[in-house]
Amino acid sequence: MFGALSLSAAAQAQETTFTYDLTKAYKPSVALNNFNCGWAFYSYEKEGKTDSKRQDYKGYAVDSVSKSIGLPEECHVWVRNPRLVQTINDAGFYNSGNDGRNMAVDGLTAGDKVIFKYTSESDDETKTKMIYATGASGLTCALINGDTLRAGLSVINSGDTIVIDSAKFVNSKNVEDGYISVLLYKKMAVASVKILKGDGSELLYDFTKAGTPVAISNFNRNQSKEGKIYVNQGEGKENRNRNDFKGYTPDSVTASLGLPDECHIFQGQNRIVQYLTHRGVYVSGNTQWAVDGLDSADVVEIEYIAPGLSDDKQHILFTNGTSATTKVFLNNSTDTLAVLAPINSGDSLTVATTSDLDGQGNVNGYVTFQAYKGMYIQKIVITKHSVADGIKAPTVSVAPANTDNAWYTLSGVMVEKPQNGVYIHNGKKIIVK
Numbered sequence: 001m002f003g004a005l006s007l008s009a010a011a012q013a014q015e016t017t018f019t020y021d022l023t024k025a026y027k028p029s030v031a032l033n034n035f036n037c038g039w040a041f042y043s044y045e046k047e048g049k050t051d052s053k054r055q056d057y058k059g060y061a062v063d064s065v066s067k068s069i070g071l072p073e074e075c076h077v078w079v080r081n082p083r084l085v086q087t088i089n090d091a092g093f094y095n096s097g098n099d100g101r102n103m104a105v106d107g108l109t110a111g112d113k114v115i116f117k118y119t120s121e122s123d124d125e126t127k128t129k130m131i132y133a134t135g136a137s138g139l140t141c142a143l144i145n146g147d148t149l150r151a152g153l154s155v156i157n158s159g160d161t162i163v164i165d166s167a168k169f170v171n172s173k174n175v176e177d178g179y180i181s182v183l184l185y186k187k188m189a190v191a192s193v194k195i196l197k198g199d200g201s202e203l204l205y206d207f208t209k210a211g212t213p214v215a216i217s218n219f220n221r222n223q224s225k226e227g228k229i230y231v232n233q234g235e236g237k238e239n240r241n242r243n244d245f246k247g248y249t250p251d252s253v254t255a256s257l258g259l260p261d262e263c264h265i266f267q268g269q270n271r272i273v274q275y276l277t278h279r280g281v282y283v284s285g286n287t288q289w290a291v292d293g294l295d296s297a298d299v300v301e302i303e304y305i306a307p308g309l310s311d312d313k314q315h316i317l318f319t320n321g322t323s324a325t326t327k328v329f330l331n332n333s334t335d336t337l338a339v340l341a342p343i344n345s346g347d348s349l350t351v352a353t354t355s356d357l358d359g360q361g362n363v364n365g366y367v368t369f370q371a372y373k374g375m376y377i378q379k380i381v382i383t384k385h386s387v388a389d390g391i392k393a394p395t396v397s398v399a400p401a402n403t404d405n406a407w408y409t410l411s412g413v414m415v416e417k418p419q420n421g422v423y424i425h426n427g428k429k430i431i432v433k
Contacts, residue, residue, distance in 0.1 A: 018260045018382040025257035026089075026276040030069050030210040035060040035078060035086045069210035072203050076107040077193045079184075089211035089278040091119060091189035099186045102133055106171075108140065108178035111198030112164045116156060116182065117191045121279075121307055127185035130156040140178040141165040149180075156182060211278070214257065219248045219267060219274040264293040265380050279305065280378035283371045288319055291382060294326065294365035300349040302369065303379040309372060315342035317370040318349075325355035326365040334430065343369065345378075 059075030060066050067073070069088070079086065079101055087094050095101050105114050120128040132154040134140060142149045143163045144156070156162065167178020184190065195203040247263030248254055254263070257276065267274065267289050275282050291300050306314045318341045320326060327336040328349045336352055343349070354365025371377065418432045 014385075016384045018262060018264065018384070020259060020263075020265055020380040020382075021378075022276055022280040022380075023278065023378050025259055026214055026278050026280075030065065030088045032060055032065060032086045032088060034063060034066070071205060071210075074107075074203065075205075076105055076195060076203065077103070077205050078106075079103050088207050089189075090208060090213045091211070091278060092191035092207040094189045094278070095184045095186055097186065099127070101184045102181045103184050103190065104179055104181040105193060105195060106177055106179035108164050108167050108180065108195075109176070109198060110164055110166050110178075112167075112178075113196040114142075114162045114164070114180060115159065115192075115194040115196070116162075117193075118158050118184075119189050119191065120185065121187040121189075121305075122185055124185075128188075130158075130188070131183040132156055133181045133183040134179070139166075139168040140180055141167075142180050152183075213278075213282075214253070214276040216248055216253060216257075216274045216276065218251065218253075262293075264291050264382060266290055266292075277376070279307075280376035283373055283375040283377065285373050287371060288368050289371055289377065290366050290368040291380065292364055292366035294351050294354055294367065294382075295363070295384065296351055296354055296365075297385045298351045298365075299383040300328075300351075300367060301346060301379075301381045302343065302349075302377070303345045304371070304375055304377050305345065306372065306375045309374050313372040313374070315344065316372075316375070317341065318343055319368045319370045320366075321368075324366070324368075325353070326367055327352040327354070328367055340370070 059078040060071070062073045062075065066075070087096060093103075108114070116130060118130060122128050132142070132149040132151055134142070134149075134151050141164070143165050144154070144160050147154075148165070149156075149162070162180065164178060164180070167176065169176070169178055171177040191206070191208050193205040197203070247266040248259070250259075250261040250263065254261075267287055275284075291302075294300070302316065304316055318328075318330075318337045319339060320328075320337070321339065328351050329335070330337050330341070330343070331348050337349070349367060351365060351367070354363070356365050357363060420432055
Protein backbone atom coordinates (compact mmCIF):
# COMPACT_ATOMS: atom_id res chain seq x y z
CA MET A 1 0.00 0.00 0.00
CA PHE A 2 2.85 2.38 0.77
CA GLY A 3 5.97 2.67 -1.35
CA ALA A 4 9.33 1.87 0.24
CA LEU A 5 11.31 4.79 1.66
CA SER A 6 15.03 4.89 2.31
CA LEU A 7 16.40 7.66 4.53
CA SER A 8 19.93 8.93 4.93
CA ALA A 9 21.40 8.82 8.42
CA ALA A 10 21.10 12.60 8.61
CA ALA A 11 17.44 12.59 7.78
CA GLN A 12 15.28 13.19 10.81
CA ALA A 13 11.52 13.18 11.15
CA GLN A 14 10.07 16.64 11.71
CA GLU A 15 6.76 18.44 11.98
CA THR A 16 5.50 21.45 10.07
CA THR A 17 2.39 23.26 11.25
CA PHE A 18 0.09 25.40 9.12
CA THR A 19 -2.35 27.49 11.17
CA TYR A 20 -5.28 29.17 9.47
CA ASP A 21 -6.57 31.41 12.26
CA LEU A 22 -9.54 32.97 10.50
CA THR A 23 -10.54 35.11 13.49
CA LYS A 24 -7.14 36.77 13.82
CA ALA A 25 -7.09 37.33 10.08
CA TYR A 26 -10.01 39.73 10.45
CA LYS A 27 -9.01 43.11 11.82
CA PRO A 28 -11.69 45.51 13.15
CA SER A 29 -11.70 48.66 11.07
CA VAL A 30 -12.08 51.18 13.86
CA ALA A 31 -11.12 51.67 17.49
CA LEU A 32 -12.73 54.74 19.05
CA ASN A 33 -10.79 56.06 22.03
CA ASN A 34 -12.88 59.22 22.24
CA PHE A 35 -16.26 57.64 22.80
CA ASN A 36 -16.74 59.14 26.26
CA CYS A 37 -15.94 62.36 28.04
CA GLY A 38 -16.54 63.03 31.74
CA TRP A 39 -16.82 61.03 34.92
CA ALA A 40 -18.57 57.73 35.55
CA PHE A 41 -22.34 57.68 35.32
CA TYR A 42 -24.69 55.97 37.79
CA SER A 43 -27.46 55.06 35.40
CA TYR A 44 -28.88 52.17 37.36
CA GLU A 45 -28.79 53.69 40.84
CA LYS A 46 -28.54 51.38 43.82
CA GLU A 47 -29.72 52.04 47.34
CA GLY A 48 -27.87 55.01 48.80
CA LYS A 49 -27.08 56.52 45.38
CA THR A 50 -30.48 58.06 44.67
CA ASP A 51 -28.99 61.56 44.67
CA SER A 52 -26.02 60.78 42.46
CA LYS A 53 -25.90 62.98 39.41
CA ARG A 54 -24.53 62.04 36.01
CA GLN A 55 -22.30 64.43 34.11
CA ASP A 56 -23.39 65.94 30.84
CA TYR A 57 -22.23 63.31 28.39
CA LYS A 58 -22.51 63.74 24.66
CA GLY A 59 -20.89 60.52 23.49
CA TYR A 60 -17.64 60.71 21.56
CA ALA A 61 -15.78 63.90 20.86
CA VAL A 62 -16.24 64.48 17.13
CA ASP A 63 -13.00 64.03 15.20
CA SER A 64 -11.72 62.71 11.87
CA VAL A 65 -12.17 59.08 12.97
CA SER A 66 -15.81 59.43 13.98
CA LYS A 67 -16.51 61.37 10.78
CA SER A 68 -14.76 58.77 8.60
CA ILE A 69 -17.10 56.01 9.78
CA GLY A 70 -20.21 58.08 9.23
CA LEU A 71 -21.28 58.70 12.82
CA PRO A 72 -23.45 61.82 13.37
CA GLU A 73 -21.63 64.85 14.68
CA GLU A 74 -24.41 65.39 17.20
CA CYS A 75 -23.71 62.30 19.26
CA HIS A 76 -26.08 61.19 22.00
CA VAL A 77 -25.02 57.54 22.31
CA TRP A 78 -22.33 56.52 24.79
CA VAL A 79 -21.27 53.92 27.33
CA ARG A 80 -20.72 54.42 30.99
CA ASN A 81 -16.94 54.13 31.43
CA PRO A 82 -14.99 57.24 30.41
CA ARG A 83 -11.78 57.11 28.38
CA LEU A 84 -12.40 53.53 27.32
CA VAL A 85 -11.30 52.33 23.89
CA GLN A 86 -14.34 50.91 22.10
CA THR A 87 -13.96 48.17 19.50
CA ILE A 88 -16.32 48.42 16.54
CA ASN A 89 -16.37 45.46 14.17
CA ASP A 90 -18.68 44.05 11.51
CA ALA A 91 -21.23 43.06 14.18
CA GLY A 92 -21.35 46.58 15.57
CA PHE A 93 -20.40 48.04 18.92
CA TYR A 94 -19.06 44.90 20.65
CA ASN A 95 -18.98 44.40 24.43
CA SER A 96 -16.03 42.06 24.97
CA GLY A 97 -15.51 42.96 28.61
CA ASN A 98 -17.83 43.51 31.55
CA ASP A 99 -21.01 41.51 31.93
CA GLY A 100 -23.00 44.60 32.88
CA ARG A 101 -22.00 47.62 30.82
CA ASN A 102 -24.41 50.50 30.47
CA MET A 103 -25.09 52.15 27.12
CA ALA A 104 -27.13 55.33 27.23
CA VAL A 105 -28.94 57.72 24.92
CA ASP A 106 -29.40 61.30 26.08
CA GLY A 107 -30.76 64.58 24.77
CA LEU A 108 -34.30 63.16 24.72
CA THR A 109 -37.63 64.90 25.12
CA ALA A 110 -41.20 63.65 25.39
CA GLY A 111 -42.36 62.07 22.13
CA ASP A 112 -38.90 60.98 20.98
CA LYS A 113 -38.37 57.33 19.99
CA VAL A 114 -35.26 55.14 20.33
CA ILE A 115 -34.63 51.82 18.54
CA PHE A 116 -31.73 49.49 19.43
CA LYS A 117 -30.73 46.68 17.06
CA TYR A 118 -28.34 44.13 18.51
CA THR A 119 -27.15 40.53 18.53
CA SER A 120 -25.73 38.30 21.25
CA GLU A 121 -23.20 35.45 21.25
CA SER A 122 -23.68 34.59 24.93
CA ASP A 123 -24.04 30.94 25.88
CA ASP A 124 -26.11 32.01 28.89
CA GLU A 125 -29.73 32.26 27.75
CA THR A 126 -30.46 34.65 30.63
CA LYS A 127 -27.96 37.14 29.21
CA THR A 128 -28.96 37.33 25.55
CA LYS A 129 -31.52 40.13 25.93
CA MET A 130 -30.93 43.82 26.57
CA ILE A 131 -32.32 45.09 29.90
CA TYR A 132 -33.67 48.56 30.62
CA ALA A 133 -31.45 50.08 33.31
CA THR A 134 -32.43 53.71 33.91
CA GLY A 135 -32.40 54.32 37.66
CA ALA A 136 -35.32 55.40 39.79
CA SER A 137 -33.97 58.94 40.02
CA GLY A 138 -33.55 59.25 36.26
CA LEU A 139 -37.01 60.85 35.90
CA THR A 140 -37.23 59.84 32.23
CA CYS A 141 -40.28 57.66 31.63
CA ALA A 142 -40.17 55.26 28.66
CA LEU A 143 -42.71 52.82 27.23
CA ILE A 144 -42.88 49.84 24.84
CA ASN A 145 -46.30 48.97 23.41
CA GLY A 146 -47.90 51.15 26.08
CA ASP A 147 -46.12 49.38 28.95
CA THR A 148 -43.88 51.44 31.22
CA LEU A 149 -40.30 50.19 31.33
CA ARG A 150 -38.89 49.35 34.75
CA ALA A 151 -35.17 49.44 35.52
CA GLY A 152 -33.59 46.01 35.83
CA LEU A 153 -36.80 44.18 34.99
CA SER A 154 -37.97 45.16 31.53
CA VAL A 155 -36.50 43.32 28.51
CA ILE A 156 -35.82 45.24 25.29
CA ASN A 157 -35.75 43.02 22.20
CA SER A 158 -33.73 43.96 19.15
CA GLY A 159 -35.81 46.31 17.01
CA ASP A 160 -38.25 47.34 19.78
CA THR A 161 -39.39 50.97 19.65
CA ILE A 162 -38.94 52.77 22.95
CA VAL A 163 -41.23 55.82 23.28
CA ILE A 164 -40.26 58.62 25.65
CA ASP A 165 -43.34 59.51 27.68
CA SER A 166 -41.75 62.23 29.80
CA ALA A 167 -38.22 63.54 30.27
CA LYS A 168 -37.72 65.71 33.32
CA PHE A 169 -34.07 65.07 34.07
CA VAL A 170 -31.99 68.28 34.33
CA ASN A 171 -28.30 67.89 33.53
CA SER A 172 -25.28 69.51 35.17
CA LYS A 173 -25.72 72.55 32.95
CA ASN A 174 -29.24 73.05 34.27
CA VAL A 175 -30.74 72.03 30.93
CA GLU A 176 -33.55 69.52 30.54
CA ASP A 177 -31.89 66.45 29.10
CA GLY A 178 -33.93 63.27 29.21
CA TYR A 179 -32.00 60.03 28.92
CA ILE A 180 -32.44 56.27 28.93
CA SER A 181 -29.85 53.65 29.82
CA VAL A 182 -29.73 49.97 28.86
CA LEU A 183 -27.61 47.09 30.11
CA LEU A 184 -25.30 45.28 27.67
CA TYR A 185 -24.13 41.82 28.61
CA LYS A 186 -20.79 40.36 27.55
CA LYS A 187 -20.62 39.20 23.91
CA MET A 188 -23.48 41.52 22.94
CA ALA A 189 -23.03 43.71 19.86
CA VAL A 190 -25.14 46.79 19.20
CA ALA A 191 -25.53 47.06 15.43
CA SER A 192 -27.33 50.41 15.42
CA VAL A 193 -29.12 52.99 17.52
CA LYS A 194 -31.77 55.15 15.87
CA ILE A 195 -33.25 58.26 17.49
CA LEU A 196 -36.50 59.57 15.99
CA LYS A 197 -37.06 63.08 17.30
CA GLY A 198 -40.53 64.45 17.90
CA ASP A 199 -39.92 67.14 15.25
CA GLY A 200 -39.45 64.48 12.54
CA SER A 201 -35.65 64.54 12.41
CA GLU A 202 -33.60 61.35 12.72
CA LEU A 203 -30.16 60.38 14.01
CA LEU A 204 -28.80 56.96 13.00
CA TYR A 205 -25.71 55.44 14.62
CA ASP A 206 -24.93 52.51 12.32
CA PHE A 207 -21.90 50.87 13.91
CA THR A 208 -21.78 48.01 11.39
CA LYS A 209 -20.61 50.38 8.66
CA ALA A 210 -17.45 50.96 10.63
CA GLY A 211 -16.28 47.34 10.59
CA THR A 212 -16.51 45.94 7.07
CA PRO A 213 -15.40 42.27 6.88
CA VAL A 214 -12.48 41.33 4.66
CA ALA A 215 -13.50 39.64 1.40
CA ILE A 216 -11.34 36.96 -0.23
CA SER A 217 -12.46 36.34 -3.80
CA ASN A 218 -9.77 33.78 -4.62
CA PHE A 219 -10.46 31.30 -1.83
CA ASN A 220 -10.74 28.39 -4.29
CA ARG A 221 -8.96 27.20 -7.40
CA ASN A 222 -8.68 23.89 -9.23
CA GLN A 223 -6.95 22.30 -12.19
CA SER A 224 -10.02 21.95 -14.37
CA LYS A 225 -13.09 23.96 -15.28
CA GLU A 226 -15.39 22.18 -12.86
CA GLY A 227 -16.03 23.91 -9.56
CA LYS A 228 -17.61 21.21 -7.45
CA ILE A 229 -15.98 18.53 -5.35
CA TYR A 230 -17.89 15.26 -4.96
CA VAL A 231 -16.80 14.19 -1.52
CA ASN A 232 -19.86 12.52 -0.03
CA GLN A 233 -20.45 10.13 -2.92
CA GLY A 234 -23.75 8.32 -3.03
CA GLU A 235 -24.93 5.45 -5.19
CA GLY A 236 -23.98 5.98 -8.84
CA LYS A 237 -21.28 8.54 -8.04
CA GLU A 238 -18.47 6.17 -7.12
CA ASN A 239 -16.37 7.03 -10.16
CA ARG A 240 -16.59 10.81 -9.94
CA ASN A 241 -13.17 12.35 -9.48
CA ARG A 242 -12.58 15.43 -7.40
CA ASN A 243 -10.56 18.32 -8.78
CA ASP A 244 -7.21 19.34 -7.41
CA PHE A 245 -8.12 22.19 -5.10
CA LYS A 246 -5.46 24.11 -3.23
CA GLY A 247 -7.50 26.72 -1.39
CA TYR A 248 -6.85 30.37 -2.15
CA THR A 249 -4.15 31.59 -4.46
CA PRO A 250 -1.67 33.48 -2.23
CA ASP A 251 -1.69 37.20 -3.00
CA SER A 252 -1.32 40.55 -1.23
CA VAL A 253 -4.66 40.12 0.55
CA THR A 254 -3.88 36.71 2.04
CA ALA A 255 -0.40 37.93 2.96
CA SER A 256 -1.80 40.97 4.77
CA LEU A 257 -4.12 38.69 6.76
CA GLY A 258 -1.27 36.47 7.91
CA LEU A 259 -2.61 33.32 6.25
CA PRO A 260 -0.04 30.67 5.18
CA ASP A 261 1.03 30.73 1.55
CA GLU A 262 0.75 26.96 1.28
CA CYS A 263 -3.01 26.78 1.55
CA HIS A 264 -4.79 23.45 1.89
CA ILE A 265 -8.24 24.55 3.02
CA PHE A 266 -11.11 25.35 0.71
CA GLN A 267 -14.86 25.31 0.31
CA GLY A 268 -16.56 22.95 -2.14
CA GLN A 269 -17.44 25.55 -4.73
CA ASN A 270 -15.19 27.48 -7.05
CA ARG A 271 -15.15 31.27 -7.54
CA ILE A 272 -17.06 32.09 -4.37
CA VAL A 273 -16.32 35.16 -2.25
CA GLN A 274 -15.53 34.33 1.38
CA TYR A 275 -16.04 36.91 4.11
CA LEU A 276 -13.73 36.95 7.09
CA THR A 277 -15.58 38.39 10.07
CA HIS A 278 -14.59 38.88 13.69
CA ARG A 279 -16.02 35.39 14.36
CA GLY A 280 -14.22 33.65 11.47
CA VAL A 281 -15.36 32.72 7.96
CA TYR A 282 -19.15 32.89 7.76
CA VAL A 283 -20.73 29.79 6.18
CA SER A 284 -23.36 31.31 3.89
CA GLY A 285 -24.94 28.00 2.85
CA ASN A 286 -24.92 24.28 3.64
CA THR A 287 -21.59 23.51 2.03
CA GLN A 288 -18.66 21.14 2.25
CA TRP A 289 -15.18 22.20 3.29
CA ALA A 290 -12.02 20.23 2.77
CA VAL A 291 -8.37 19.96 3.76
CA ASP A 292 -6.08 18.43 1.17
CA GLY A 293 -2.39 17.82 0.58
CA LEU A 294 -2.37 15.26 3.41
CA ASP A 295 -0.09 12.29 3.98
CA SER A 296 -0.23 9.42 6.42
CA ALA A 297 0.14 10.51 10.07
CA ASP A 298 -0.74 14.16 9.38
CA VAL A 299 -3.09 15.74 11.94
CA VAL A 300 -5.94 18.16 11.27
CA GLU A 301 -7.82 20.17 13.90
CA ILE A 302 -10.84 22.34 13.13
CA GLU A 303 -12.49 24.90 15.42
CA TYR A 304 -15.90 26.39 14.74
CA ILE A 305 -19.04 27.81 16.36
CA ALA A 306 -22.71 27.38 15.48
CA PRO A 307 -24.50 30.22 17.29
CA GLY A 308 -28.28 30.00 17.28
CA LEU A 309 -28.50 26.92 15.05
CA SER A 310 -30.89 24.05 15.77
CA ASP A 311 -29.70 20.99 17.68
CA ASP A 312 -29.34 18.93 14.48
CA LYS A 313 -26.98 21.55 13.01
CA GLN A 314 -24.70 22.17 15.96
CA HIS A 315 -21.93 19.88 14.69
CA ILE A 316 -19.78 19.73 11.60
CA LEU A 317 -19.98 16.27 10.00
CA PHE A 318 -17.16 14.21 8.50
CA THR A 319 -18.15 13.60 4.87
CA ASN A 320 -15.42 11.72 3.03
CA GLY A 321 -17.28 9.61 0.47
CA THR A 322 -17.33 5.85 0.41
CA SER A 323 -14.90 5.81 -2.53
CA ALA A 324 -12.44 8.20 -0.91
CA THR A 325 -9.34 6.37 0.26
CA THR A 326 -8.11 8.77 2.93
CA LYS A 327 -8.95 7.29 6.34
CA VAL A 328 -8.67 9.14 9.63
CA PHE A 329 -8.93 8.46 13.36
CA LEU A 330 -10.90 10.77 15.66
CA ASN A 331 -8.96 11.79 18.78
CA ASN A 332 -7.77 8.59 20.53
CA SER A 333 -10.05 6.20 18.68
CA THR A 334 -8.63 3.20 16.81
CA ASP A 335 -11.61 3.10 14.40
CA THR A 336 -11.57 5.18 11.24
CA LEU A 337 -14.28 7.80 10.87
CA ALA A 338 -17.40 6.91 8.94
CA VAL A 339 -19.37 9.17 6.62
CA LEU A 340 -21.51 11.75 8.47
CA ALA A 341 -19.79 11.25 11.84
CA PRO A 342 -20.11 14.38 14.04
CA ILE A 343 -16.91 16.30 14.79
CA ASN A 344 -16.74 18.57 17.82
CA SER A 345 -14.92 21.88 17.65
CA GLY A 346 -11.27 21.26 18.50
CA ASP A 347 -11.32 17.53 17.71
CA SER A 348 -8.11 16.01 16.36
CA LEU A 349 -8.17 14.02 13.10
CA THR A 350 -5.12 11.83 12.51
CA VAL A 351 -4.64 10.48 8.98
CA ALA A 352 -4.32 6.70 9.05
CA THR A 353 -4.03 5.89 5.34
CA THR A 354 -4.24 7.96 2.18
CA SER A 355 -4.37 6.75 -1.41
CA ASP A 356 -6.09 9.70 -3.08
CA LEU A 357 -4.66 11.18 -6.26
CA ASP A 358 -5.31 14.65 -7.66
CA GLY A 359 -6.19 15.51 -11.26
CA GLN A 360 -2.49 15.49 -12.16
CA GLY A 361 -1.87 12.01 -10.77
CA ASN A 362 -0.08 13.31 -7.67
CA VAL A 363 -0.60 11.91 -4.19
CA ASN A 364 -3.03 14.24 -2.45
CA GLY A 365 -4.90 12.87 0.54
CA TYR A 366 -7.89 14.90 1.67
CA VAL A 367 -10.58 15.00 4.35
CA THR A 368 -13.90 16.78 4.03
CA PHE A 369 -16.50 18.30 6.33
CA GLN A 370 -20.17 19.22 6.04
CA ALA A 371 -20.80 22.69 7.48
CA TYR A 372 -24.20 24.30 7.92
CA LYS A 373 -25.39 27.79 7.08
CA GLY A 374 -24.82 30.12 10.01
CA MET A 375 -21.66 28.40 11.26
CA TYR A 376 -18.34 30.21 11.54
CA ILE A 377 -15.10 28.39 10.68
CA GLN A 378 -12.63 29.89 13.14
CA LYS A 379 -9.39 27.97 12.94
CA ILE A 380 -7.87 25.04 11.04
CA VAL A 381 -4.49 23.67 12.11
CA ILE A 382 -2.63 21.15 9.94
CA THR A 383 0.38 19.34 11.42
CA LYS A 384 2.37 17.62 8.70
CA HIS A 385 4.95 14.93 9.38
CA SER A 386 7.91 14.90 7.01
CA VAL A 387 11.67 14.34 7.07
CA ALA A 388 14.65 16.67 6.82
CA ASP A 389 17.16 17.08 4.01
CA GLY A 390 14.46 17.60 1.39
CA ILE A 391 13.33 13.96 1.44
CA LYS A 392 9.57 13.83 1.09
CA ALA A 393 7.26 11.75 3.20
CA PRO A 394 6.22 8.35 1.81
CA THR A 395 4.34 8.45 -1.45
CA VAL A 396 1.14 6.53 -1.94
CA SER A 397 0.20 4.30 -4.84
CA VAL A 398 -3.32 3.27 -5.76
CA ALA A 399 -4.13 -0.15 -4.32
CA PRO A 400 -7.03 -1.78 -2.49
CA ALA A 401 -7.00 -0.20 0.95
CA ASN A 402 -6.54 -2.22 4.12
CA THR A 403 -6.19 -5.63 2.46
CA ASP A 404 -2.44 -6.42 2.41
CA ASN A 405 -2.23 -7.40 6.11
CA ALA A 406 1.09 -5.53 6.38
CA TRP A 407 2.29 -3.32 9.25
CA TYR A 408 3.30 0.34 8.74
CA THR A 409 4.76 3.04 10.94
CA LEU A 410 2.87 6.31 11.30
CA SER A 411 5.28 7.65 8.66
CA GLY A 412 4.06 5.00 6.20
CA VAL A 413 7.15 2.76 6.28
CA MET A 414 6.35 -0.96 6.04
CA VAL A 415 7.98 -3.12 8.71
CA GLU A 416 8.27 -6.93 8.87
CA LYS A 417 8.36 -7.30 12.67
CA PRO A 418 6.76 -4.42 14.56
CA GLN A 419 8.49 -3.54 17.83
CA ASN A 420 7.15 -1.39 20.67
CA GLY A 421 5.26 1.61 19.28
CA VAL A 422 2.20 2.71 17.33
CA TYR A 423 1.52 1.16 13.90
CA ILE A 424 -1.11 1.06 11.15
CA HIS A 425 -2.43 -2.44 10.47
CA ASN A 426 -5.45 -3.19 8.22
CA GLY A 427 -6.51 0.44 8.39
CA LYS A 428 -6.40 0.67 12.20
CA LYS A 429 -4.00 2.32 14.62
CA ILE A 430 -2.58 -0.36 16.92
CA ILE A 431 -0.24 0.03 19.88
CA VAL A 432 2.39 -2.72 20.14
CA LYS A 433 3.93 -3.24 23.60
